[in-house]
Amino acid sequence: MALTMIMPGKHKNQDTQAREARAWLLTLTSGRATQGDADAFRDWLRASPGHEAAFADQKRLWQGLGPAVREELAAGAGASRRRAAVNGRRAFLGGALAASAAYLAFRPPLGLWPALDDLGADYRTAAGEQRRLALSGALEVEMNTQTRINVSATPGGGSLIELADGEAEIRSGATAAEVVAGKGRITARDAVFNLRYIDGEARLCCLAGTARLVHAQGVFDVGPGRELRYDDARVQPPVKVDPDIVTAWRQGWLVFDQQPLVQVVDELNRYRRGRLVLMNEQLGKRLVQARISLAQVADAERLIRDAYGARVTHLPAGVVLLS
Template sequence: MKAAPPGNGRPAYGSELEAQAWRWLHLLHSGDAREIDARRFRRWVCNSPAHQAAYNTAKRRWDAIEPPARELLRRKPGAVPRPLHRTDRALHGRRAFLGAAVGAAAAGAAAVYSPLGWWPTIDEWDADDRTAAGEQRTLALADGIDVTLNTRTSVRRHASGGRTVGLGLINGEAAVDLGAGRAFTVVAGTGRSRAESGSFEVRHLEGTVCVTCVAGTVRVEHPAGTRILYARQQVRHDAGSIGDISGVELATVTAWRDGMLVFDRTRLADVIVEINRYRAGRVMLMNDSARNRPVSGRFAIASLDLALWQLQESFGLRARALPAGVLILS
């Protein structure tokens, strides 16, 4: 038997309302919330000015929690009493959904893409290092050379004389930090990015490569031309062309290394695409009128459920959760 949602039953006052607000926040960001829970929450929060004030207070405190603390709340549900739990039926549905997907993959082993990112593409099968959704990993490749792989990233190591001197970035995003005199090359698509000191980042997604110089200089070689980047500069290239050099705000570009996603008037559709890189499953935006709405803000990678809830509330979207981490926003 499921526990009742917070706020059911006799009237509540003061600290009890705040406790209910915390339980609502935890439910709504747990991944277990359903449409009926959202409707009940709206009725609860509109019940009185005291309910709204209790929610606003809890929300401000929730937003102030550091990402590790939020992660603790999700990993240890007992930290805040939960109103309901995932049912055996829901878990069975998820297993059946995943089982069907894996079965389809086995039946069509020649597939070159990975629905929802559940298995690596053919290009990634021989990767030396690979990160999963939401995972970040630092590779200490040699004395003075550190490479940090972002979420869903696959690389091949390039060695010479028994040491790694470069990487092939198959897919994803990598940040390279070099000591003085430690040359390193990243090959992505049809381009090569080389530096001998400093720091740079390379992002390779859907056939487009973006190279950012964080410190020092980076030489980007492409069949269509060569670009020299200095700190706070960036260039993009694809299979047939290389763009002009542009200036960037490093705090935005490198925020992922601090566990954050930063957007500055970014299209909602593009924000959802970026969130999908870090989240298991897939968020699908089905509201065409909201696709081009601008989003500005900072979101913790460890708390993407919270980010999605904020977007849902900001744009008046309805959310429907499906098995296997699929979330439909309409």
Template sequence: MNTPLPPPSDHQQALHEARTWLRLLNSGQATTWDGEGFQQWLQNAVHREAFQQAKAEWDLLNQAAQQRAQQVSAEQIHATTRHMRHRRRLLQAGTLGLGLTAGITVLYPPAELWPDPQQWGADARTRTGEQQQLTWQNATLNLNTRTSIQELKQQAGFRLLQGEAAIQINTKHDFEIHAGVARSRTRQGHFECKHLDNHTTLRCLSGELTVYHPYGERVLRTQQQLHYASTHISPVQQHDHRAPAAWRQGELSFEHTPLEQVITEINRYRQGRVVLLNTQVAQEPLSGRFQLHALEQAIIQIQHTFMLNSRHMPAGLIILS
């Protein structure tokens, strides 16, 4: 007599479904209908946990495949004759580009059919290149590209999960802004908050904002700003003007900014990815203002300024070398 197998656990079933979703979403055949179905499936906490595990497995496989491709490519290069080396280097760049495309397919899926893990649980979010204004309780919020916020359960306000937001508020009750390890409290004023890669910048255009951080308390007033991360908080600093950040005027503004940081910022607003392979110019400073609706022209300008070669790959990938 055959003993029946026990039914799979909820986690095992969710993990199987998560792997199925990953294969579909990376097949290039997923539809908008599939994306909506995936969003509904992801509302379940068990499903979200399973998808994180499945995506981690997928990333490891991609990493192993890229390493193997690079190893094979390197072996081929060493085996070539001297007069073929230049051509082989170009082929290696193409192989690297394909490997990067494979990895980016997972991190930046076509049409953004699923949100970044940092955006899970968000009550409002914007996609790449999107900006949005909304009324939030007693405040007016302007959300920049790839920004997600979550409602606070026991206090008026919101948590900035990632991205950048401008807040205007005038109320008789406390309103809080949570970002990273700190929380900020105000009742009236005009503020900007940027939270990326576990680093946060707070800027006060008008009013007053009290910041509560594990390493100290600060008060921001008009034309003041500060920065913090999990291990430190800066002193309060003066900034020169009351004008809103450049992104609220449809621009990106840089002043003696290292090129690799400029590329990182452009990638926040652009579908696809720009990859800088030339490490010799990565720290070269760049100053200028670029229109958000014309970032392709900005990339061309950067290419000519630093005398870089560009290679355009599928899915909006541009390799600068």
């Protein structure tokens, strides 16, 4: 599906902005949105400062409807007996279904499709996809799977990168790289570093040169072969790591060194379509020492079955239960 929006004049009122924002919300939550729709949506956001605010207002409204719909449906039979007209019930059910669809777009079950926020990123990669960006100031970014990045210009003519989610290897030249992930801000000049930001935790690994993290907890310099982790509240001291393991994804490999299977499954899910769901807690505690080609990730359930005797159950939409 392709949607063409008519660009507004300079004096478009807030009501018109709200209507267009609702139209985009319905398009992106329809289940039929295309990459072309996502590109057109980003163009619409950039066309006017009021567009982003209008869309944020509509998004908050729809997000709030998700829990409200569940409460209404739970009230169920008692509430329906008090409704006087069949048409009223039908209108409610239609609204409930629309609200539920939008709610799922913000929180896709099992991560089976991109969340609505993903579509608004400047650059993003799908499951199993990697992408290279060449930005101003000889700045190069290698994006790993399921990564979202936003880029804006700095006063000095460089680029400010926001790693909203995922993983990237960043190579800076004479112009310092500036990267934000969560509550941390990383700067580096003539350096290479790998930055991973998933579920609110960041891992900064320096590969060459020096990377500096500025955080509410202080300023931290990270040298080659060392990695530090941080979240919004804490920064852990840098530790020595094997850069070859950290950057194995750049060579088409995933390397696991005595990691619990539950963590391995989480990582595999980032690279494959569908979803592996670990149902056995004891199985999830098994430690894994493995080197897996990215070409094998689609068949990961067979590898786990053969190595650990897991029972494999295939469900629709690429969901695989491991028990």
